[in-house]
Amino acid sequence: MNLSAENLGWRVHGHTLLENVSLEVAPGQTFGLIGPNGSGKTTLLRLLAGLSKPKAGRVLLDGKSLARMRQRHIAQSIALVEQQAETTDRIQVRQVVALGRTPFLSALRSWTEEDDAIVDQALVDVDMANMTGRLWHTLSGGERQRVHIARALAQQPKILLLDEPTNHLDIRHQLSILELVRQLPITVIITLHDLNQAMACDRLGIMDGGQLVAAGKPQAVLTSERLQQTFGVQAELLTTANGERLMRFYHA
Structure with missing residues (x-):
């Protein structure tokens, strides 16, 4: 698409x-x-x-x-995971992720076992399967982020x-x-x-x-000139022993 x-x-x-x-x-x-x-x-x-x-x-x-x-x-x-998405509702982790199935539900199409399986897999994918019953307000910032990503994955x-x-x-x-x-x-x-x-x-x-x-x-857009102009830093491109390319930054 x-x-x-x-x-x-x-x-x-x-x-x-x-x-x-x-x-x-x-x-x-x-x-x-x-x-x-x-x-x-x-x-x-x-x-x-x-x-x-x-x-x-x-x-x-x-x-x-x-x-x-x-x-x-x-x-x-299309699914969007925003930086900040808060709620004051007393809602559990699994319920948050299940919201990802909402666009596919209607009066003619109710919740199915397939929806359960999709939600379960999304929780596994973000390492939150052991926290399905936790309330939203008890989660750390990082845990909330992973739940929101799981909700987006449940949208498929x-x-x-x-x-x-x-x-x-x-x-x-x-x-x-x-x-x-x-x-x-x-x-x-x-x-x-x-x-x-x-x-x-x-x-x-x-x-x-x-x-x-x-x-x-x-590598074409992360040039020294562009990094200095846009970010105000100088950069050095390094290659690790396993061939991975990394950038090291300095004040311009």
């Missing part, structure tokens, strides 16, 4: 957050979005998910405008949007979640702060001042 954006613009109270952003993500590709805080990454993800309607331009899902699609139909193809989306999914996670769960994402046979758009993690993406887009200033293969 193809997701693309054409000349997207977004303004709030006269302040431009996105300006003339265009991109296309091929089916099955992992596309990373990087950029400084406030560069427009989260705003762009919300537009791509159909949660906000652009002030200019349009988002297309397989050539069809999201603005003309019902949210239920969008949610059957064709396109998964992740906004800083490794926030609040310890290093072990950061690695396991990123490895899980890489193995998913779906299209992924993920925002990241860690540029070394971003290097594992198929393609990268760099946001700066509400604009997409570069897009392409990681």
Whole structure:
């Protein structure tokens, strides 16, 4: 399934957050979005998910405008994991993950054993199967993040949007979640702060001042000039003994 954006613009109270952003993500590709805080990454993800309607331009899902699609139909193809998603309800972990099945339920299609199996597998995938009965408010920030990722996996989306999914996670769960994402046979758009993690993406887009200033293969866009211009740092590309490429950063 193809997701693309054409000349997207977004303004709030006269302040431009996105300006003339265009991109296309091929089916099955992992596309990373990087950029400084406030560069427009989260705003762009919300537009791509159909949660906000652009002030200019349009988002297309397989050539069809999201603005003309019902949210239920969008949610059957696209799942978004946001950085912050809180609730004051006394809700258990399994109930949160089960919400991922909501777009597929209706008066004609009730809950089935297949839904149970999908929810169970999503909990296993994020290492939360032993906490299904825990109440939401008793979870740590990292545990909540993993539950939200499980909820998105339970949606069985064709396109998964992740906004800083490794926030609040310890290093072990950061690695396991990123490895899980890489193995998913779906299209992924993920925002990241860690540029070394971003290097594992198929393609990268760099946001700066509400604009997409570069897009392409990681090594093509993560140039010394671009890193200094956008992030204000200097970088050195290193190759480890096992052939892995890493970046070391210095103050510009």
